[in-house]
Amino acid sequence: MTDNTVTGTQYLKTVDIGICTYRRPALVATLLSLFELDVPEGVKVRLIVADNDEEPSAKASVDRLRETAPFEITYVHCPKSNISIARNACLSECKADYLAFIDDDETAPPHWLAALLEKADETGAETVLGPVTAVYRDNAPGWMKRGDFHSTVPVWVNGEIITGYTCNTLLRMEAPSVKGRRFALALGQTGGEDTHFFSHLHAAGGRIVFAEDAVLSEPVPENRTSFLWLAKRRFRSGQTHGRVLAEKKPGARRVVQVVKAGSKVLYCALFAALSGFNAVRRNRYALRGALHMGSMSGAFGVREIRQYGAVEAT
Template sequence: MKIDIAVCTYRRAELDQTLLSLAVLSVPAGTLVRIIVADNDVTPSARNRVDAMRSAVPFEITYVHCPASNISIARNACLDHATGDFVAFIDDDETASEDWLAELLVTADTTGAAAVLGPVRAVYPNMAPAWMRRGDFHSTLPVWVSGEIRTGYTCNALLRRNTPSLTGRRFNIALGRSGGEDTEFFAHMHKAGGRIAYAEDALVYEPVPSGRATRAWLAKRRFRMGQTHGRMLLESSAGLGRWKAIALAGAKSAYCFAAATLLAAFPVQRHRYGLRGIMHAGVVSGLFGVREIEQYGSLEKAPQ
C-alpha cells in the first residue's frame, strides 16, 4: 500500500517541526510513505528548508513549487502529484502524533469510507485569554448532521484516491485566498456519494500563534465560515427557498446574540454564543451572494 502525505506550505518555519513529527510516524508493515511538500510562495522559498530536512526524514520527499498565495493551487498540486492509494493532508504548522497515520488507515479499512477525518487539538500560548483556553475555541472536530458527517477539512484528513466520489475532484481556485475551499470540496464529495468517517485517535496538534489568539480573529473566521455555508446553500436554494434560508439564519443569529447578552457573566458561554451569532450572520451574507472575505495569502503578524 502506498500513502502520500500532503503538506501545503507558505513561508512557515514551523514546517521543520511538521516534517520531524512525520519522520517518527508508526507506519503499518507493508506501507510505503512519501511526503509531498507544496510550496505556495511566489519564489521557491521552502526548497532549501525541505532539502535540509531530507536527512532527518526516512521517507521520500517530493518538493513542488506551485505559486502563488492561493491554498487551492497548493492542494491541487498535491492531488496532481499523488500516486498512492491514499492521500493524507496535514497543515504546515501542525505536528502529528506517532499513531496519526496508522489510526487514519485503520478507520479507512474498517469503514470503507472515501475520506477519514481526525481531530486537531489546539495548543494555546500562556498569553491567550482564560475564556479562550477553557472553551477551546481553536480545536477542530467534524460536525455531525443527522448521524453523518457531510463536510470536512484538510488540516487532518485521509482521502481514498481512486474512489468514484473523489476521482478528478479538485479544490476551488476561487476560494483559495478566503478559505472554505476544503468545506466545499468535502461537501461536494459527500453529495457525490462519498462517505466521511472519523478517527478519534488520529490526533494532530496545532499551536495557536498570538495573532490568532484574539476574539477578532475568531470572529473573522466564524463569519467567513458562515459565508461559505451560505454560498453553498445558495447553490441549492432559489426564489422563496432562498428567502426562507435567509430568515432562518437571521433568526438564529439574533437568538445567539440575545443568548450571549443574557450570559454576559459567563465568558465561555458568552463568547460561544456570540461567535455562533457571527457565523449565522455570515450565512446571511453568503445567501445574499457576498463573496467570502480573504484570510490567506499573506503572513500573519502578531498584534503590536
C-alpha cells in the same frame, strides 16, 4: 520511525502525505514529526510539500531535511498565493492509494497515520477526518483556553458528517467521489475551499467518518488569540456554508435560508446577552451568531473575506 526509502520492497498500500506551506518556519517541526511515524507494515509513505510562496522559500529547508528523511519527499512550487492551487498540486502529484493532508503548523504523534488507515479499512469510507487539538500560549485569554475555541472536530448533522476539513484528513484516491475532484480556485484566498470540496464530495456519495485517535496538535499563535480573529473566522466559515446551501436552494428557497439564518443570529445575540459574566458561554453564542451572519452573507453572494496569501506570525 519506519524507513521507506529502500527500493524493491513490495507494498500492499501506498500513502502520500500533502503539506501545503506559505512562508511558515514551523514546516520544519511538521516534517520532523512525520519522520517519526510508526508506519504499518506493508505501507509505503511519501511526503509532498506544496510551496505556495511566490519564491521557493521552503525549498532549502526541504532539501536539508531530505538528507535524513525516512521517506521520499517531493517538493512542488506553486507560486500563486492561492491555497487551492497548492492543495490541487498535492492531488495531481499523488500517485498513491491514499492522500493525507496535514497543515504546516501542526505536528503528528507516531500513531497518527496508522489511526487514519485503520478507520479507513474498518469503514471503507472515502474520507477519514481526525481531530486537531489546539495548544494555547500561557498568555492566551482564560475564556479562550477554557472554551477551547481553536480545536477542530467534525460537525454531525442528523448522525452523519456532511463536510470536512484539510487540516487532518485521509482521502481514498480511487473512490468515484474523490477521483478527479479539485479545490475551487475562487476560494483559494478567502478560505472555505475545504468546506466546498467536502460538501460536494459528500453530495456525490462519498462517506466521511471520524477517527478520534488520529489526533494532531496545533499551536495557537498570538495573533489568533483574540475574539475578533475568531469572529472573522466564524463569519468566513458561515459565508462558505451559505454559498454551498445557496447553490442547492435557488429562488424562494434561498430566501427561506436567509430568514432562518437571520432568526439564528437573533437567537444567538439574545443568549449571548443573557450569559452575563460567563465569558465562555457569552462568546460561544456570539461566535455562533457570527457564523450565521456569514451564512446570510454567503447566501446573498457577498465576496468572502481574504484569508490566505498573507503572512501570519507563528
